[in-house]
Amino acid sequence: MRVHVLQLIVGDKLISDSYNSVGLHLLSSGTVLDAGDITMLNRHSVDYVDIAPRVSEIEKVVEEAPVRQANMLQIDLFNSAVDGIKELFDTVQKGGVLQNENVESAFNPLIGSIKEENDVVSLLLSLNSDDDYTLQHSVQVGMLSYYIAKWMNKSEKEALIIGKAGYLHDIGKCKISLDILNKPGKLTRDEFEEVQKHTIYGYDMIKKQLKDDTLALVALQHHERMDGTGYPLRKFGNDIHSYSRIIAVADIYSAMISSRVYQQRRDLLYVLKELHRMSFGQLDPKITQVFIRNMIPNFIGKKVFLSDGREGTIIMTNPTDFFRPLININGQFLDMSQLANVEITTIAI
Template identity: 55%
Template sequence: MKISIHNLKSGDQLIEDVYSHSGLHLLSASTVLVSQDIQYLIKHEVDYVSIKWREVPQTESNPILTQTAVMESVDQDASLIEISDHLSPFTVVSFHEAIVGVKDLFDRAALNSQIDISVVNASFSPLMNNIKQEKDVVSLLLSLGSDDDYTFQHCVRVGIISYFLAIWLNKSEQEAKFIGKAGFLLDIGKSKVDPQILTKPAKLTQEEFEEAKKHTTYGYEIIMNSMQDEDLAAAALQHHERSDGSGYPEGRTADQIHPIAKIIAVADIYSAMISKRVYSDDRDLLYVLKELNEMSFGKLDPTIVQTFIKNMLPNFINKKVILTNGQKGTIIMTNPTDFFRPLIKIDDKFVDMTKNRELEIQTVLMT
């Protein structure tokens, strides 16, 4: 797990080497940290390090989720085994349960245009409690993504991203969980759209696209019918609105869009753009952030987008990359003045990409 150095504790064990901003090797993988090591890292202005998983304590919200019970759940479910190597087993199981919860919500909404708030809380709250242990948000999102049950997984991923983004925007824990819940429910209106339209592999006709767009209005109606929460309902209605008025369903401009809708719009787009289901070319995560950055000029709230990018980039530290010249290296440090041109280590040499403008990162390897 990747963690801020300010959250380190004596006894934490490094799983990757740590370098300074200038490329100086500070501590080696497998080092068990003591207080002097932590102060040493702070002195060298290191932001994040990767440490071995800490044992997650049993909580009131998950009284039966002991480490043994969770691991048994993972072992018994083949669909969870692939992602269990990268994440806490608590996160793996709660993610799976959240997907089951979304399916249940969609089924109920399709039948009577209502959802049960107790199912929302039971599905989403345990996940929120567990993902706080996951400091490497990039690996978290990639590990939790697949082509199966795209709509349901997308809802859960948007809820996760919305929660983290709200935290990064200095919202309180309570506010962040509420915004995460809004992300979790953003596409509930799709329960009223013809499934053949939602799963059609080819480009939608204009008539089909107009029907698909109605999911925003359907979502507003379902949430208001179920819990009369204007904020959650407005977020579902407006998450496809754009600052320049080019969005739908009402063509609202920046000052007319609900603040929560602006946050989950960024989460929605990022989740969709990293999905093979939506973009068959399997776009690189850094490339997606660049596209999102371009959308902050007119389409999306620039403060929200820049906050998202600024907080996502540290998660790329220690990730292996392929450059446009074919060389392979490792991201050592991000550059605060040029987000997309970090310091790269290639074998025993360091390449500052701000001084090598002809080079670009072609691919980030997440394995």
């Protein structure tokens, strides 16, 4: 069937070659379109293409069933990893010692289940638990740090180390009073200074108990910023370890998409835009751009709720503004970049 480029969705299959207006061959017949293909067709001002008939809704459900089963396994392992970080916190609070085998037995199975998963957005939307923010946040940061490392073409061994560093980055918070961590109102100056010490507590704990200087350094530096505005040592630029700069991106993203006692969660796409803003000074720009570039295609096909009450589905990214995509609402196509006063409030699977 012949469809307009703005009606294409990921997974559509071309049944004829596609050319631009000057005759340049773009895509061959038989190509199964991904987000990049659709964006390219749009950039070359292609209006219509021929695609194979789409499968029925029943067939889609059947095809998606194995994915749902895999996600159930991932959810179980995510919850196990949350339980694992809780046990680590409890161990230290009771005067016990961190053991590397306990860290890896809780975290590594989760990574094993998600390492081939391409849709990180669906993972973040589905992998939620009822545990407190600090515990769930630690697992999310470990996952995201692993993904960023892989997207940066790190080896599997190095990516696992970076993921583990993310998993343990907040371990020092076990030394902070829960009354302070869970305070719904604004912290006093003394309370804020005490919270900042979690970086130092984590550094000392990991260095002495796990005897791992790199993991310890990440715990110390994950709140440092490229422009020197971070803490605890106000390090600048490349004086911050490269792993710490990776964990900083994962840490901020996870924090902003999560509900906390003093802050409502923000939409996943909105937070990517905020990270982009922070890459001009506070965050490592190369790492941040790698993260954004690999996350954006994951939003295609996701359901969205808009600030004006409408609901729709993201059909493609906008090449002129990645953070304001093209949306299908009841068969009509909406370009968010043309609607300055309408925002995406929620994204769902």
